[in-house]
Amino acid sequence: MQLDKKDLEKQAWEALEKSILHYKGNPVGTLAAYDVSVEALNYDQCFVRDFVSSALLFLIKDKTDIVRNFLEVTLKLQPKERQLDTCKPGRGLIPASFKVVLDQGQEYLEADFGEHAIARVTPVDSCLWWLLLLRAYIVAKKDFSLAYQPEFQEGIRLIMELCLVTRFDMYPTLLVPDGACMIDRRMGISGHPLEIQVLFYAALRAARELLICRGNEDIVEAIDHRLPLLCTHIRQHYWIDIHRLNTIYRFKSEEYGKDAVNLFNIYANSLPYDQLDKWLPKKGGYLGGNLGPSQLDSRFFSLGNLMAVISDLASVEQSQAIMTLIEERWEDLVGDMPMKISFPALENEEYRIVTGCDPKNIPWSYHNGGSWPVLMWMLVAASVKTKKIDLGKRAIEIAQARLCEDKWPEYYDGKKGRLIGKQARTYQTWTIAGFLLAKELLQNPSHLPLICF
Ligand code: GLC
Secondary structure, eight states, X not given: OOOOHHHHHHHHHHHHHHTEEEETTEEEEEOSBOOTTSOOTTTTSEEHHHHHHHHHHHHXXXXXXXXXXHHHHHHHHSOOSOOSSOOSOOTTOOOSEEEEEEETTEEEEEEESSSSSXXXXXXXXXXXXXXXXXXXXXXXXXXXXXXXXXXXXXXXXXHHHHHHSSOSOSSSSOOBOTTXXXXXXXXXXXXXXXXXXXXXXXXXXXXXXXXXXXXXXXXXXXXXXXXXXXXHHHHHHTEEEHHHHHHHHTOOOOOOSTTOSSTTOOOGGGSOHHHHHHHSOSSOEEEOSEXXXXXXXXXXXXXXXHHHHHHTOSOHHHHHHHHHHHHHTHHHHTTTSSOBSEESOOOHHHHHHHHSSOSTTOTTBTTBBOBOGGGHHHXXXXXXXXXXXXXXXXXXXXXXXXXXXXXXXXXXXXXXXXXXXXXXXXXXXXXXXXXXXXHXXXXXXXXXGGTOO
């Protein structure tokens, strides 16, 4: 039975409220999933990246306390000591997730920096999302006082130091291991994946707004230096459209020195140029998934592209082209459930080698070409920002016909996204919050400054 729109929203809100996590009597976050029918695994924790969707929605609804509490408790979990020669989480990291543990009648918080996660992946995106959320809170409250507190200034500074100071890299982008973001499994995204670069760019901008300059002159100078380099690097070298593909197709390789045109020594044969030649619309384009030595990952990753539009990392023309591509390739990228996390899926030998035969990431499933409803709020935000509101509307229409009936699954499988994810949880919090948030952003574009600059 199809619910009417009001009932649907009511049910979504009820489900979201059930997922709220309390600590010492106060709401501090939301559980990844509130699904009593299956074993919780680690879904009974509050994930930083997952909470962003709920948090933005709470800010819009003026429920700001939970967001403030979240920012405060997660800040306390951030390691503050400089660690030499240990395998502990680095100073400045924000955990992937945390949970409330009861010990002898006392509640305390236990953070996970990947130690308990599958494959011990590093949650690089957490500290970047945390900064974006802090800024959203400041925008919502129109009050900088939380960010100006000394503990918050220190927290921001430590994140910046972690990202900016010592590293083994020559690029302005951020070098990370595989699985350092929403895609937290082996998926061939180590190096300089788009998702991390976009969040890094937005986090740099947020930190620039929130840091008090006095005492932080070195960091501010480093941010001012890095931002334009990062922006140009991404806009020039990650960009893929038919013109760029033509250039790459005719690239010479093995060029040395400053005059090299093919700066990263990309071999044209490494790209599926025949498929791209067919797939790329005349006007559309997108940012590729990764760039490194002799590597340009031409997969389309939604989070990175949409957040690039939202944060202005993509130029105005590029943002329009990204939305044109989504419109022209709607069947591939949105299909029957907004929206594909990555496209196309890795198949056959490539799937086996790149994912290590991951049974969860089989072709057209989960991270490997699955559809994730949480991405809908970013699609809607990007469509409002680029004045392509119809795309956002269409996406919501498609999703609302199914999500509640399917019990708010974490993800969908299949080329068109018509199968409920093989191992998807139901009542996944960011699916619910992402849907409600998408509706709010569509109805009231004045909320966009929470995430736009
Ligand atoms: C999965 C997702 C990750 C998410 C977590 C909790 O591991 O890949 O992005 O944060 O589930 O929902």
